[in-house]
Amino acid sequence: MSAIILLLLVSFGIAAVFLVGFLWSVRDGQFDDDYAPPRRILFEDKEERTNE
Amino acid sequence: MNSSKTNTLLLCEHCGDTCQNQYVTLRNMVFCCEGCKSVYQILNDYNLCAYYDLNSHPGIKQTNPIRKEKFAFLDNPEIAKKLIQFTDGSRTHVTFYLPQIHCSSCLWLLEHIHRVNPGITSSRVNFTNKEVFIIFDPLVISMRGVVELLTHIGYEPHLSMEDVSRSQLRLIDRTRWYKIGLAGFCFANIMMMSFPEYFSDGATLEPLIKKTLTIIILILSIPVITYCASEFFINAWNGLKNKYLNIDAPIALAILITFGRSLYEIITATGSGYLDSMSGIVFFMLIGRWLQDKTYQTISFDRDYRSFFPIAVNVLKDNNIQSVPVDQVKINDIILIHHQELIPVDAILSKGHAEVDYSFVTGESLPVHVNKGEIVYAGGKQTGSIIELLVVKEVSQSYLTNLWNQENSSKNTSARHSFIDVMGNYFTYIILAIGVVAGGYWLWQGETHLMWNALTTILIVACPCALLLSASFTRGNILRILSLNKFYLKNANVIESLSHIGTIVFDKTGTLTENHKTNVSYAGMFLSPTLKTRIASVLHHSNHPLSKVVLQYLDTPPMSHIESFKITEHQGIEAWVDEHHLKIGSQEFVGGLMPHNGKSNVAVSIDSQPIGVFHITNTYRQGVFDLFKSLKRKYTLSLISGDNNNEETRLREKMGNDCVLLFEQSPHDKLEYIRYLQDSKKEKVLMIGDGLNDAGALRESHIGIAVCDDENNFTPAADGIIHASKIALMDNILEYIKSGKKIILLSFAISIAYNIIGLFFAVQGTLSPIIAAILMPCSSISIILITFGLSQLYARKYKLVRREM
Numbered sequence: 070m071s072a073i074i075l076l077l078l079v080s081f082g083i084a085a086v087f088l089v090g091f092l093w094s095v096r097d098g099q100f101d102d103d104y105a106p107p108r109r110i111l112f113e114d115k116e117e118r119t120n121e
Numbered sequence: 122m123n124s125s126k127t128n129t130l131l132l133c134e135h136c137g138d139t140c141q142n143q144y145v146t147l148r149n150m151v152f153c154c155e156g157c158k159s160v161y162q163i164l165n166d167y168n169l170c171a172y173y174d175l176n177s178h179p180g181i182k183q184t185n186p187i188r189k190e191k192f193a194f195l196d197n198p199e200i201a202k203k204l205i206q207f208t209d210g211s212r213t214h215v216t217f218y219l220p221q222i223h224c225s226s227c228l229w230l231l232e233h234i235h236r237v238n239p240g241i242t243s244s245r246v247n248f249t250n251k252e253v254f255i256i257f258d259p260l261v262i263s264m265r266g267v268v269e270l271l272t273h274i275g276y277e278p279h280l281s282m283e284d285v286s287r288s289q290l291r292l293i294d295r296t297r298w299y300k301i302g303l304a305g306f307c308f309a310n311i312m313m314m315s316f317p318e319y320f321s322d323g324a325t326l327e328p329l330i331k332k333t334l335t336i337i338i339l340i341l342s343i344p345v346i347t348y349c350a351s352e353f354f355i356n357a358w359n360g361l362k363n364k365y366l367n368i369d370a371p372i373a374l375a376i377l378i379t380f381g382r383s384l385y386e387i388i389t390a391t392g393s394g395y396l397d398s399m400s401g402i403v404f405f406m407l408i409g410r411w412l413q414d415k416t417y418q419t420i421s422f423d424r425d426y427r428s429f430f431p432i433a434v435n436v437l438k439d440n441n442i443q444s445v446p447v448d449q450v451k452i453n454d455i456i457l458i459h460h461q462e463l464i465p466v467d468a469i470l471s472k473g474h475a476e477v478d479y480s481f482v483t484g485e486s487l488p489v490h491v492n493k494g495e496i497v498y499a500g501g502k503q504t505g506s507i508i509e510l511l512v513v514k515e516v517s518q519s520y521l522t523n524l525w526n527q528e529n530s531s532k533n534t535s536a537r538h539s540f541i542d543v544m545g546n547y548f549t550y551i552i553l554a555i556g557v558v559a560g561g562y563w564l565w566q567g568e569t570h571l572m573w574n575a576l577t578t579i580l581i582v583a584c585p586c587a588l589l590l591s592a593s594f595t596r597g598n599i600l601r602i603l604s605l606n607k608f609y610l611k612n613a614n615v616i617e618s619l620s621h622i623g624t625i626v627f628d629k630t631g632t633l634t635e636n637h638k639t640n641v642s643y644a645g646m647f648l649s650p651t652l653k654t655r656i657a658s659v660l661h662h663s664n665h666p667l668s669k670v671v672l673q674y675l676d677t678p679p680m681s682h683i684e685s686f687k688i689t690e691h692q693g694i695e696a697w698v699d700e701h702h703l704k705i706g707s708q709e710f711v712g713g714l715m716p717h718n719g720k721s722n723v724a725v726s727i728d729s730q731p732i733g734v735f736h737i738t739n740t741y742r743q744g745v746f747d748l749f750k751s752l753k754r755k756y757t758l759s760l761i762s763g764d765n766n767n768e769e770t771r772l773r774e775k776m777g778n779d780c781v782l783l784f785e786q787s788p789h790d791k792l793e794y795i796r797y798l799q800d801s802k803k804e805k806v807l808m809i810g811d812g813l814n815d816a817g818a819l820r821e822s823h824i825g826i827a828v829c830d831d832e833n834n835f836t837p838a839a840d841g842i843i844h845a846s847k848i849a850l851m852d853n854i855l856e857y858i859k860s861g862k863k864i865i866l867l868s869f870a871i872s873i874a875y876n877i878i879g880l881f882f883a884v885q886g887t888l889s890p891i892i893a894a895i896l897m898p899c900s901s902i903s904i905i906l907i908t909f910g911l912s913q914l915y916a917r918k919y920k921l922v923r924r925e926m
Binding site for chain 1: 299310334
């Protein structure tokens, strides 16, 4: 039966890793602005372009 | 400049405005003004035209040309220092607030400005806060250069006294995210660890496993109650200190009792407690609160007069012009105010021609002419050429500041008890009563143990959380839908109060009418082109705001030569044109028998023969009259205006005969009228206004809503802000808000039904723990889904969301 306790602790540990990941991303400011980042990634870096 | 009229609708390439009779062209593109064209040229020169590809017409209309020396004050190191966050000599960090940011084009352009000037190392936009964070090299480009660059491409930073007086580092509050994350983690794990107990179905678990599980559950619940739920306890305690049970009081009580009972069961090994449902409730409640708070991220409700005061003014000292921070301006200083600049202090006009626009302070839409030696008040905006003013009062003493502070102190401090609070209270009392009766019964029977059991079980099972949960989710979604319609409310309790409104009081200028837009009509003899030219030629020499309005209406070039031009102050003008004597001005001045209604009329006579009158009326916002039609059936309407009573007949016709129309009201009169309605007539008043002249009334009224043309412009502190273009939707919004109450009541009824069924089975002991454990989150989730779905459905009914959503 101690296998269940072991499994429990392992699953608990995995969940804890995700929690730490979430808290880290919040701290990093990833939740401060929900508009700019998803659009910024779509911008193409065309350096030369003029509207002639 | 091309002034020919075309039938097709021409849209400005830059800002998308319709180009009416004046536009400029560049290659095959059309611009509404020189300002828009020059922005386009700058972007084109630096290969930044992708700006126009991302969105069509993303630009901001360049209404006022920026004066060249406008940002000279940033060369003053003392002022610039206040804006700088960090500098090491070659890298300077600065954050600007750019209220113009509105689309992905803005984002793209502002993050590519390093192409325009290599001195800018990097720029990063925070869209939610409308801020741009810039790192630049002060050796290549100065602070002033950066601000001017932003201004040239159409994003003039908002620089105000408030920016420099508040602390530079604004911390973003992320605690709610931490709380939600932690509560979610604890809730999910506690649920998982409670399953073996539920599934064991009577058969006892191995003691070691059971012990381990309960210990882990207990440890996990500690951060939930101490950290995640802390705001409920703090709010409840603050309410109790003010002798008032608020919405958080019952939930704090329920959480505490659930935790206490669970702790007792675990320690005495009589059960496994209810820690799973406790952490679940905290988690869902936090999400509900987050939904409610989302609206206020982008809008600030508590801006004060400092946020629209300039940072610095030009002071004339020993024939030198110096930039001095506004709060350091002393009495007897001479300050220079340019066109379109705000007068920050009370002062005496010493030089120049002042036409002061007090629309912000008084609501009067036309500028006021000020003579030399007369006083001008802070808050007015100079329209016209440069003027010199002699300061008579410092900023902190000025009329505007006093007005503001006075209204701040008279603020109604009594807490508004919302329907949810009241209902939550009743609910708490009823539950407590049932608990006491049941507990008393068992005490009378001599079963002390059963007494405690009965008391706590009733409190836990019938926790008012369902009510609170449905309330916070419904209101959160209503706030979200309203903000999609550019109607922003200060907090969720305002929704409640709005559904009890009985009287609606409107301000006129700026609220019902459009700012700086007038409608001219002419009555009298036919105006031949020659006559038009003659009138225009005379008007051309006058600086009076009404002359300009009429001149614009005539749309005729002033070609005739005039002689003996004469101005009679406050009366009118006269001159000889082509051997005819023209008099233009007020009826008394021009003479002759003509209908007299109000003062915004311009009469014209030729050789003492009256020929006609120009009536200048306000342009009403679109849909306002339809709004009156639907509102007057349900509410008592009133109108209080600081303006004259020209429009009385027109408004009377539209607003109905029983409505009260008051004109020429001072800010104080408005406040008194609201007070009279609320105190003597016991009405619940909704005040809709704009400008500082309504600030007192907005605060005094039960609910005050400020109307603004741009959500980021200054608005007086109010319970809500509505975008001017959406004011016609007011009726639908009020109806929608009323339906919110129905949704809360319905979902509350459903959750009571859940509780009754649950209690019924629990009392008989026929409810297996596994069913209970599944039912508990199911009831919460179903209530969330019901409230969300219904509020979305009602929003469709009142046309507040589009079909495809």
